[in-house]
Amino acid sequence: MNILVINCGSSSLKYQLIDMKEETVLAKGLVERIGIEGSRIKHDTTGKERVTIEEPMKDHKRALELVLNAILDKNYGAISSLDEIAAIGHRILHGGEDFVQPALITNEVIEAIRKNIVLAPLHNPAGLMGIEACRDLMPDTPMVVVFDTAFHQTMPAENYIYPIPYEYYEKYKIRRYGFHGTSHKYVSLRAAEILNKDIKNLNIVTCHLGNGSSIAAVKGGKCIDTSMGLTPLEGLPMGTRSGDIDPAIIPFIMDKEGITTSAEINDFLNKKSGVLGISGISSDFRDLEDAAEAGNERAKLALNIFCNGVRKYVAAYAAQMGSIDVLVFTAGIGENSSYVRERSCKGLECLGLIIDHELNDVRGKEAILSKNIVGPTIMVIPTNEELMIARDTLDIVNNR
Numbered sequence: 001m002n003i004l005v006i007n008c009g010s011s012s013l014k015y016q017l018i019d020m021k022e023e024t025v026l027a028k029g030l031v032e033r034i035g036i037e038g039s040r041i042k043h044d045t046t047g048k049e050r051v052t053i054e055e056p057m058k059d060h061k062r063a064l065e066l067v068l069n070a071i072l073d074k075n076y077g078a079i080s081s082l083d084e085i086a087a088i089g090h091r092i093l094h095g096g097e098d099f100v101q102p103a104l105i106t107n108e109v110i111e112a113i114r115k116n117i118v119l120a121p122l123h124n125p126a127g128l129m130g131i132e133a134c135r136d137l138m139p140d141t142p143m144v145v146v147f148d149t150a151f152h153q154t155m156p157a158e159n160y161i162y163p164i165p166y167e168y169y170e171k172y173k174i175r176r177y178g179f180h181g182t183s184h185k186y187v188s189l190r191a192a193e194i195l196n197k198d199i200k201n202l203n204i205v206t207c208h209l210g211n212g213s214s215i216a217a218v219k220g221g222k223c224i225d226t227s228m229g230l231t232p233l234e235g236l237p238m239g240t241r242s243g244d245i246d247p248a249i250i251p252f253i254m255d256k257e258g259i260t261t262s263a264e265i266n267d268f269l270n271k272k273s274g275v276l277g278i279s280g281i282s283s284d285f286r287d288l289e290d291a292a293e294a295g296n297e298r299a300k301l302a303l304n305i306f307c308n309g310v311r312k313y314v315a316a317y318a319a320q321m322g323s324i325d326v327l328v329f330t331a332g333i334g335e336n337s338s339y340v341r342e343r344s345c346k347g348l349e350c351l352g353l354i355i356d357h358e359l360n361d362v363r364g365k366e367a368i369l370s371k372n373i374v375g376p377t378i379m380v381i382p383t384n385e386e387l388m389i390a391r392d393t394l395d396i397v398n399n400r
């Protein structure tokens with residue numbers, strides 16, 4: 001049974017066609033510049049050479065049409081009929097409080113996604129465009145929506161209510177939602193699987209460290225806290241996002257710099273802060289590690305601030321869960337940077353988390369980084385959000 005996974009941005013569309021029998025990727029690709037001059041698809045069918053399709057794509061529907069053509073193409077395609085696609089899984093950023101798990105797409109579900117546009121004004125409309133395009137082109141294929149926020153909906157109120165007037169929660173649903181839920185779910189399940197333990201008995205801290213970074217406390221398979229909040233701006237310092245700061249800094253800077261609009265504030269907090277803001281060099285950790293090695297003090301400072309942030313959240317979440325059995329690193333930085341992993345774990349020996357220097361010399365593959373036989377295990381697990389979406393989709397479709 002094949003599942004097509006779709007992840008739409010405002011001008012992009014990522015896709016993967018996965019054969020669920022062996023959980024293998026049959027084809028995948030990326031459409032860029034939808035609705036802009038220079039639209040193109042980079043399409044890869046497993047075992048065949050990559051093709052780049054350059055053709056105008058005025059909207060997501062046209063993009064999807066060309067993606068389906070590519071998947072069906074006699075020379076570089078992966079299947080011969082659309083009937084071979086059993087279901088479609090869509091990634092949507094924000095499910096608000098309406099979705100605690102993935103859902104079969106119906107008119108009511110689409111309405112609820114629309115309702116949550118206010119919480120994700122850039123992302124949810126793009127996701128809806130993908131859903132509409134699929135509905136037009138493959139009206140009889142069942143579709144499932146998987147939310148980035150859903151995995152975190154098990155958090156208790158004490159971890160999602162902000163200490164501001166309660167009426168803002170009631171009026172506007174301002175609360176912690178958390179993001180990267182599909183990734184936190186995938187790596188926590190995979191950790192239990194690798195360790196051959198029942199996830200119900202494990203306290204896991206998952207660190208998704210990429211361009212955007214978040215950490216989650218997963219107790220018995222359920223998320224009880226996570227570092228991102230109402231938006232993906234809260235928590236760790238990130239590539240260009242500030243993460244946690246004293247909120248009083250905002251009115252202070254507004255006064256000093258004569259800033260008057262929320263758009264300008266959003267811009268500096270989302271695009272000019274984080275490790276880019278501190279270092280003045282780059283948001284990419286490879287550049288920062290190179291610069292730090294060459295003696296650049298601000299690059300070192302940016303890395304130290306990031307690793308301090310990781311350490312603080314891991315320790316706080318271990319305390320919230322009462323203990324820690326597994327610490328998982330994933331995503332671009334978590335999977336690749338032995339530097340960040342080692343420095344983030346410095347001091348966590350007090351919780352029994354002892355990273356081994358040699359074992360930590362690993363990149364982009366599943367590995368155990370701790371040697372101790374008793375006590376918690378430190379792991380690298382490459383994330384696979386597409387596979388998690390495909391599994392969730394299959395699950396929902398099979399249990400309709």
Ligand code: ADP
Nearest residue numbers: 209210211212283284285286331332333336337
């Ligand atoms: P996104 O949030 O866009 O999905 P990724 O999870 O792909 O991000 O992470 C991208 C980031 O991973 C890059 O910006 C870079 O900082 C970091 N990264 C990738 N490879 C390495 C590496 N070898 N060493 C250190 N950092 C890396």
